[in-house]
Amino acid sequence: GEDVEQSLFLSVREGDSSVINCTYTDSSSTYLYWYKQEPGAGLQLLTYIFSNMDMKQDQRLTVLLNKKDKHLSLRIADTQTGDSAIYFCAESIRNDYKLSFGAGTTVTVRA
Amino acid sequence: NAGVTQTPKFQVLKTGQSMTLQCAQDMNHNSMYWYRQDPGMGLRLIYYSASEGTTDKGEVPNGYNVSRLNKREFSLRLESAAPSQTSVYFCASNGSNQPQHFGDGTRLSIL
Numbered sequence: 001g002e003d004v005e006q007s008l009f010l011s012v013r014e015g016d017s018s019v020i021n022c023t024y025t026d027s028s029s030t031y032l033y034w035y036k037q038e039p040g041a042g043l044q045l046l047t048y049i050f051s052n053m054d055m056k057q058d059q060r061l062t063v064l065l066n067k068k069d070k071h072l073s074l075r076i077a078d079t080q081t082g083d084s085a086i087y088f089c090a091e092s093i094r095n096d097y098k099l100s101f102g103a104g105t106t107v108t109v110r111a
Numbered sequence: 112n113a114g115v116t117q118t119p120k121f122q123v124l125k126t127g128q129s130m131t132l133q134c135a136q137d138m139n140h141n142s143m144y145w146y147r148q149d150p151g152m153g154l155r156l157i158y159y160s161a162s163e164g165t166t167d168k169g170e171v172p173n174g175y176n177v178s179r180l181n182k183r184e185f186s187l188r189l190e191s192a193a194p195s196q197t198s199v200y201f202c203a204s205n206g207s208n209q210p211q212h213f214g215d216g217t218r219l220s221i222l
Contacts, residue, residue: 008151033210042115042201043154043213088153098144098169099211101153 006089006102012109018076020105022089025070029091032065033099034074037086046074046087076107084109113137115214117202123220124192132187132217134202140212142205143185144169145177147198148216154201160185192221 003025012018024032030051035043049056049063049072056063062075076083089102118133136143141162146154146169156169160179174196176188185204189196199218203211 004153031210035213042215043203045210045212048210090154094208097142098156098159099154101146101155103151103153 003100004089004091004102006087006105008103008105010105010107012079012107014079014081014109014111016079018074018079018083018107018109020074020076020087020089020107022072022074022102023070024072024089024091024100026091026093026100027070028093029070030094031092032063032072033088033090033092034061034063035088035090037088037104039085043088079107079109081109081111083107115202115204115212117200117214117217119217120215121218123222124189125222126192126194128192128221129188129190130192131189132200132202132219133184134186134214135184136202136204136212137183138204138206138212139182140204140206140209141182143179144203144211145175145185145187146201146203147171147196148201149198157187157200194221197221 006022033048034046060077064073086104088104090099115136144159145157158177160166163182178186199216202214205211
């Protein structure tokens with residue numbers, strides 16, 4: 001959606017860290033999400049963060065939120081070939097409300 | 112544990128034909144959603160239903176109708192299909208203060 005922007009492509013070497021960036025415009029966004037879509041599949045929720053948090057870590061995933069700049073990032077440590085997918089950033093004003101999505105970042109992991 | 116189930120998975124229609132996309136969830140969720148996914152545009156909300164008996168338009172409702180048949184089922188109908196409706200359609204659902212869970216999608220081609 002036009003309110004959420006992401007870069008379209010990212011290429012990363014296996015074993016390196018990946019950083020996917022997202023910006024949003026709606027200051028009332030309260031929840032921010034990262035979804036992963038593998039080829040031919042649906043969307044899998046990776047993680048989400050509430051706007052009063054700066055950081056959330058879950059195993060290899062780290063989400064950073066800069067609320068002042070309306071900037072969200074997803075860092076994947078030790079990127080593996082299985083991490084090749086499209087990653088969507090999304091925002092909502094409530095955790096049980098409709099989502100606005102970015103266009104998705106296609107991550108390609110090369111050997 | 113089926114989650115969100117969409118049928119059919121694939122469909123080819125001719126311009127002007129009608130069809131209904133089915134979605135069912137077994138998680139006792141109140142809210143259900145229909146999105147379409149087009150290349151480079153992320154997911155856009157077509158319609159949603161915050162609870163049984165209610166439906167609301169999303170970002171791109173034109174050319175579609177929905178029915179929240181009961182708490183489990185939320186269908187999307189194309190009355191007169193157009194080539195511009197060629198897309199991948201995703202259904203999602205969530206409960207109170209929970210993130211959305213997605214089905215695997217219906218890939219629809221209109222010739």
